[in-house]
Amino acid sequence: MSHIGSISLFCSISIFCSISLFCSMSVHGWASKLPEERESTTNCSNMSLRRVPADLTPTTTTLDLSYNLLFQLQSSDFHSVSKLKVLILCHNRIQELDIKTFEFNKELKYLDLSNNRLKTLTWYSLAGLRHLDLSFNDFDTMPICEETGNMSHLETLGLSGAKIQKSDFQKIAYLHLNTIFLGLRTISHYEEGSLPILNATKLHIVLPTNTNFWVLLRDGIKTSKILEMTNIDGKSQFANYETQQNFTLENSKTSMLLLNKVDLLWDDLFLIFQFVWHTSVECFQIQHVTFGGKVYLNQNSFDYSNTVMRTIKLEHVHFRIFYIPQEIVYLLFTKMDIENLTISDAQMPHMRFPIYPTRFQYLNFANNILTDDLFKKPIQLPHLKTFILKDDKLETLSLVSSFANNTSLKHLDLSQNLLQHENDENCFWPETLIAMNLSSNKLADSVFRCLPRNIQILDLNNNKIQNVPKGIIHLKSLQELNLAHNFLTDLPECSHFRRLSILNIEMNLILSPTLDFFQSCQEIRTLNVGRNPFRCTCELRDFIQLEKNSEGMMIGWSESYICEYPLNLKGTRLKDVYLPELSCNTALLIITIVIIMLVLAMAVAFCCLHFDLPWYLRMLVQWTQTWRRVRKITQEQLKRNVQFHVFISYSEHDSAWVKHELIPNLEKEDGSVLICLHEGNFDLGETVTENILNCIEKSYKSIFVLSPNFVQSEWCHYELYFTHHNLFHETSDYIILILLEPIPLYCIPTRYPKLKALMEKKAYLEWPKDRRKCGLFWAHLRATLNVNLSDTRETRELQTFAEVNEEPQLSTISLIKTDCL
Ligand SMILES: *[C@@H]1O[C@H](CO)[C@@H](O)[C@H](O)[C@H]1NC(C)=O
Ligand SMILES: *[C@@H]1O[C@H](CO)[C@@H](O)[C@H](O)[C@H]1NC(C)=O
Ligand SMILES: *[C@@H]1O[C@H](CO)[C@@H](O)[C@H](O)[C@H]1NC(C)=O
Ligand SMILES: *[C@@H]1O[C@H](CO)[C@@H](O)[C@H](O)[C@H]1NC(C)=O
Ligand SMILES: *[C@@H]1O[C@H](CO)[C@@H](O)[C@H](O)[C@H]1NC(C)=O
Ligand SMILES: *[C@@H]1O[C@H](CO)[C@@H](O)[C@H](O)[C@H]1NC(C)=O
Ligand SMILES: *[C@@H]1O[C@H](CO)[C@@H](O)[C@H](O)[C@H]1NC(C)=O
Ligand SMILES: *[C@@H]1O[C@H](CO)[C@@H](O)[C@H](O)[C@H]1NC(C)=O
Ligand SMILES: *[C@@H]1O[C@H](CO)[C@@H](O)[C@H](O)[C@H]1NC(C)=O
Numbered sequence: 001m002s003h004i005g006s007i008s009l010f011c012s013i014s015i016f017c018s019i020s021l022f023c024s025m026s027v028h029g030w031a032s033k034l035p036e037e038r039e040s041t042t043n044c045s046n047m048s049l050r051r052v053p054a055d056l057t058p059t060t061t062t063l064d065l066s067y068n069l070l071f072q073l074q075s076s077d078f079h080s081v082s083k084l085k086v087l088i089l090c091h092n093r094i095q096e097l098d099i100k101t102f103e104f105n106k107e108l109k110y111l112d113l114s115n116n117r118l119k120t121l122t123w124y125s126l127a128g129l130r131h132l133d134l135s136f137n138d139f140d141t142m143p144i145c146e147e148t149g150n151m152s153h154l155e156t157l158g159l160s161g162a163k164i165q166k167s168d169f170q171k172i173a174y175l176h177l178n179t180i181f182l183g184l185r186t187i188s189h190y191e192e193g194s195l196p197i198l199n200a201t202k203l204h205i206v207l208p209t210n211t212n213f214w215v216l217l218r219d220g221i222k223t224s225k226i227l228e229m230t231n232i233d234g235k236s237q238f239a240n241y242e243t244q245q246n247f248t249l250e251n252s253k254t255s256m257l258l259l260n261k262v263d264l265l266w267d268d269l270f271l272i273f274q275f276v277w278h279t280s281v282e283c284f285q286i287q288h289v290t291f292g293g294k295v296y297l298n299q300n301s302f303d304y305s306n307t308v309m310r311t312i313k314l315e316h317v318h319f320r321i322f323y324i325p326q327e328i329v330y331l332l333f334t335k336m337d338i339e340n341l342t343i344s345d346a347q348m349p350h351m352r353f354p355i356y357p358t359r360f361q362y363l364n365f366a367n368n369i370l371t372d373d374l375f376k377k378p379i380q381l382p383h384l385k386t387f388i389l390k391d392d393k394l395e396t397l398s399l400v401s402s403f404a405n406n407t408s409l410k411h412l413d414l415s416q417n418l419l420q421h422e423n424d425e426n427c428f429w430p431e432t433l434i435a436m437n438l439s440s441n442k443l444a445d446s447v448f449r450c451l452p453r454n455i456q457i458l459d460l461n462n463n464k465i466q467n468v469p470k471g472i473i474h475l476k477s478l479q480e481l482n483l484a485h486n487f488l489t490d491l492p493e494c495s496h497f498r499r500l501s502i503l504n505i506e507m508n509l510i511l512s513p514t515l516d517f518f519q520s521c522q523e524i525r526t527l528n529v530g531r532n533p534f535r536c537t538c539e540l541r542d543f544i545q546l547e548k549n550s551e552g553m554m555i556g557w558s559e560s561y562i563c564e565y566p567l568n569l570k571g572t573r574l575k576d577v578y579l580p581e582l583s584c585n586t587a588l589l590i591i592t593i594v595i596i597m598l599v600l601a602m603a604v605a606f607c608c609l610h611f612d613l614p615w616y617l618r619m620l621v622q623w624t625q626t627w628r629r630v631r632k633i634t635q636e637q638l639k640r641n642v643q644f645h646v647f648i649s650y651s652e653h654d655s656a657w658v659k660h661e662l663i664p665n666l667e668k669e670d671g672s673v674l675i676c677l678h679e680g681n682f683d684l685g686e687t688v689t690e691n692i693l694n695c696i697e698k699s700y701k702s703i704f705v706l707s708p709n710f711v712q713s714e715w716c717h718y719e720l721y722f723t724h725h726n727l728f729h730e731t732s733d734y735i736i737l738i739l740l741e742p743i744p745l746y747c748i749p750t751r752y753p754k755l756k757a758l759m760e761k762k763a764y765l766e767w768p769k770d771r772r773k774c775g776l777f778w779a780h781l782r783a784t785l786n787v788n789l790s791d792t793r794e795t796r797e798l799q800t801f802a803e804v805n806e807e808p809q810l811s812t813i814s815l816i817k818t819d820c821l
Contacts, residue, residue, distance in 0.1 A: 022732040044068070045088075052077040053097075062086040066112075070094055073101050086110040098122040113137070114158055114183060133158035135183025142168040149175055156181070163189040165183065169197040176200070180224075184208055195219040196251070196690040202226040210234050217272075221254040223280050231380075232295070252280040259286045265293035266324065270302070275494040277307045285313040292320020299328045302335075310339045313364075318348035319611075327352050334358065344368070353379045364563050366390040366413075375403040384409055390437070391416040397450050398425035405430050413437040415459065421450045430452070438463070439482065448472040461485050461504070468492035483508070484528070490514055491529070494521035505529040506556070511535040511565070527553055530560025534798070536569045536577045538584035544574050615768065616776065622765070646675050646785060647699035649692065651710040654740055658705060662738075666776045666785070701785055707740040708747055708766065736784055739762035 008193060041062040044053060056063065060081045070092040078084060086218040094116040102108050103124060110131040118137035125147040132151075134143055134160035142161040148154075149171050157172070158181040180200040186208050196219055203224040207213055213232050220227045262269070269291050274790070276284055312333065330352040333341060337354075342364035349369045357380040384407040394400060394417040404412060405428040412433060419441035423429075431450035436452065438460035447460065448469055456477045462485040470493070478497035484506040488706045491513045494500050501523050518524070529731040534540060544599040547554045547561075554561070558575035569577060582589055607613040646666070650658050663675060696702050704710070737758065748756050758764065765784070768777055 004787050008224060008537035028173050038348055039085075048325050054080075056081050059083055061107075062088075064088045065092070067091045071117075073097060073113070075101050077744050079393050081105065082107075084108055087576045088112045089116070090114045092116050094118060095138075098124070099126060100124040102126060112315060118143070125150050128153055130154060133157045133181070135160045136185055138185065144168045145173060151175070155179070156185060157602050160184055162186045164194050165189070165191040166194045166197055169194050171777060173197050173199060178202065179204065182206065184211075187211055190215060193219065194254065196222040198223055200224050202228070204228040205230070207231040217275075218249060221249060221257070221276075221281065222788070223253060223317055225253060226255040226256045228259075228260065230260040232259050232261065249275075249279050254279065254281055256283045257281045257285070260288060262286055262289040262291075264289075264291055266291045266295055266329075266626040267293070267297050267772075270299070273332075274302060277303070277309055280308060282308050283311040283313075284309065285311075286315070288316045289314060290318040293323075295324045299324065299332060302332060304337070309336070311342075311362075311465060312336065312340070313340060313342040314346060315342065317343070317348075319347065326350065334360075340364075342366075350374065355382070356380065357382050359383050363385045364388040365392065367392075369393050372396050375399050378406075379403060383407075384411075386411045388413040389417065390414070393417065394419055396425075397421040397438075397447070398427045401427040401429050401450065404433065406807075408432045411435040414441070416438040419443060421446050423449060425450070427451075434477070451475060455481065458482070465777050470495075472496050491517035493517065494524075499523055502526045504555075505532075505559070507532060509529045512537070512539040515542050515546065518546065525553065526555055526559075528555035530554075530556035531562075533559065533564035534574060535565040536572065536574065536579070538579055540574070541579045541584050547574075554639050573705070586676075600734055612770065612773065615766070615773065619773075619776050619780055620766075623776075623783055626780070626784045644675065644699040645701065646694075647695045647702040648675060648705065649695075649702065650705035651707060651713055653709040654705050654707050657740060662703075662705070666782070696734075701736060702734060703736045703738060705738050705740050706743060707766065708743050711743055711748060711752070736781070738767060739764045740767045 038059070039061045040057065040059050041064070042057055043064045046067040048651060049065065049070060052065065052070065052073065056078075058080050061083050063078075063084060063086065064079060064624060068091075070089065071087060071094060073089075073094060075098070078087070078101060082104055085107050086109065087102070087105070087108060090112045092115075094113065095118060095119055097113065097120075099122060102111070106128065109128055111126075111129060112131070112133045114133040115136045116228050118134065118139060119140070119680040121134070121143040121565075123143075123145045127150070129151055130153050132154060133156070137143075139161040141163045142159050142165075144159070148157075152175070154175060157179075161168075162185075171772060176287060177198075177200040179202045180198055182203070182205045184199070184205070184207060192215055195216065201224060203220055203226070205216060205220060205228070207216070207229065209231055209364040210233060211231070212234060213229065217232075220229065259272075264272075269289070273284075278529045326349075330348075331354065333343065334351070334353045336356075337358045337360070338357070340362040341360060342362075343351075343366055345367040348365065349371070351370060351374055360381055361383050362382060362624065363381070363386070366388050367390065370389065372395050372707040374394070385609045387404075387409055389400075390413045394414060397414075397419045398421065399414075400414060401417075403539055407430060409430055410432055411676045412435070416435045416439070418715065419438065423446045427450035431452075431454055433452040434454055435457040436455055438814040439459045440445065441463055443460065443463040443465065445465055445467050447463070449463070449472060451458065451473070453473060453474055453475070454477050457476060458475075459482040461482045465483060465488060467488065468483075472485075473496070475497040477499060479499055479730045480502040481497070481500055482494075482504040484504045486505075486508050487547045488505060488508040488510065490510060491503075491505060493516060498520070500521050501526060503521070503526070507530075510529060510650070512535050513529060513532075549555055558573045561574040563569040563574065563577060582592060604613070648662065666675065694771050743759060745756065745759060748759065765777065765781060768774060
């Protein structure tokens, strides 16, 4: 038991929700159960199993045990899988079977036991079974008994047996079956009249090789509506033809006869045609037929009278050595004058038609080697609607058109030929022609001058078209056009086919489709432009946009629409390409730049107006310049013979500002600035001017607080000094002018030209009215002073000079002197 358990591990188990997975042809109608009910498949196919695995999943509904080495089934093998519906046991080595084994599988509907070695079968009525296949086994007689006739749900029954006799079939005579399949390995005896006892819609017989098929064919035609026979071969079945002249068959039922894998002498094939011609067969199809040999029968003896035949189909025909003129064979078929004739894949180099008009409506000569010679002689096919000449060797399109003009062709398939069209040849197509397949030919742009006027569907796939010319005839009905796999560089224009609704232009050389197309082709519904070498630049933007607006008009979007250029985008889907509006639209770009500049300008203007930006800038420039200058000052210069850091001179009117703003701020750093204040009390005995000049010379720097008052009352004291010493020029470091209040130029007396010049040059620090700017002002002022305060801390002595009160109402000047250095 253990080894079986381990084997079963290899069985793949899958769960699926639909029953439609297997052989749907014979099991339709099974899925009447609730769709929610889960179906599960256990597939143990091709696993060299010698026994049925013991541990089958109980819920299994489909069990595939095909292609194994099973030789015996135990009565308990399938007890565990009571839900089983489908059981496949084909291609094993089972020799004996009791159907009672499946007694507990009440749901079993499909049982395949074909291709085993069954010799004996014990029946048991499985009432629910719909498909039972016992074909290709080693039964001596047909495995049918009374119980078989009671399986009223049976639809498909496969049988085999070396002996076929009426008594066996009698047991299922009242069972109406869809399909009866006789898969015969050998046949030793056939009792004539056995097959017609069966009641089935379709009978399929696979014969063992070299069987006398003749009786089976006759009986088969009397049995079912559809008859298929496979493996028809054998030498000279009709040797005693002369005695069997009577081909009339009564009670024939078959309307559709299919012979598959036929290998016969031509005479035998000829006789089969003659036999079938007078039966009820309407559609006769022969596939994979090989014939040859000497011909004894008179080919002109074919009796074309009295038939219901409408369609003959010969496919995959091979010739053996063949001694009759081909023309006679061709004429045998074309003289049949039926509705439909197909002779395809037959290596047929030519075809002959009778000189009189024939009634063919459908002709299919695909996959042959027919050449232009086909149309060299007039052919009269006035009723021809469909002509398929796919995969032949035709070369001249205009020749085909002249032939077609004498027909009422609607559909013409000329694909896979060698067709070309020269501009100077005239084409005459019938008005009736609406669908033409010209794919895989050698047609160039000129083909558009040789097209039927009423064409609706045109396939020009895989040709050599570079351009759809403008000066073509109007194809007013053209709806579907396939130009895939050509050499077009742009979408065509629809001015000559305004009703176009489907266009395929895949695999051409389109870099960026122009959108003129959509203006002229208003009715387009489906468009395939995939697999072109798109150049993903701004020109493609509108096209990509169009797809987004067109709701699935583009077939194959987005996986077939891939950039080829530029190289950095190669392989990117068009869908994923980012081409922003801004980089593609020049006008928009300019507008954007202008707007940004305007906004910037407005921001600057606002800052200037609201925050007095120029003042800050000027101040910053001055500050940085000062710092640079200050850094150059050497210690030597600092230690020149001075006593004060700074001398401040101001008008009495401004003394409040000096005391409350200037001095506290100068001292802010660390409170040790040595200041010489000019306010009132100078040394007696000296003139004010002398005192002041003295002070200036003893101070490292001098600050003058300028205001209209100061100018009016005090400037005279300095004028002399400035003119004589000429110290105060622009680069002078020693003098700092603070403009406390604006001084209009006209207020400056004409006797002070120096002051005027200074004011014009703006060589002063301006006290800002706005308190917020004061921080910067002070910083700048301190930088200008550049006092190395740490060096000058030792001694401090305040000195006050009292002024001689010359003009006491105007000003008092005081000088606070700190003895230092
Ligand atoms: C089981 O697997 C084989 C291939 O291994 C496959 O051909 C067969 O269809 C499978 N059977 C079923 C019922 O799916
Ligand atoms: C069974 O499996 C072998 C190899 O495992 C493979 O060659 C063979 O084609 C399979 N047969 C069928 C019927 O699947
Ligand atoms: C077949 O079914 C009928 C009734 O349906 C019954 O009388 C008969 O015995 C059954 N035959 C067999 C062999 O089971
Ligand atoms: C075949 O079966 C069908 C349907 O059951 C029935 O109508 C017909 O009469 C049967 N034919 C014969 C010959 O028993
Ligand atoms: C041909 O067969 C039909 C019916 O099968 C029969 O009536 C007729 O006599 C036969 N003719 C010959 C010449 O054997
Ligand atoms: C002939 O062929 C056409 C096209 O395949 C088909 O539509 C038509 O039904 C056929 N006619 C007959 C009588 O088989
Ligand atoms: C067309 O038919 C006319 C007679 O109806 C015949 O004279 C002419 O040769 C035919 N043309 C072709 C190309 O078959
Ligand atoms: C084509 O057919 C039309 C009408 O059947 C006829 O008028 C015309 O002359 C034909 N052309 C040729 C070249 O046969
Ligand atoms: C034209 O013929 C080709 C093959 O020969 C086929 O693939 C294609 O589908 C046909 N076109 C139409 C529109 O039927």
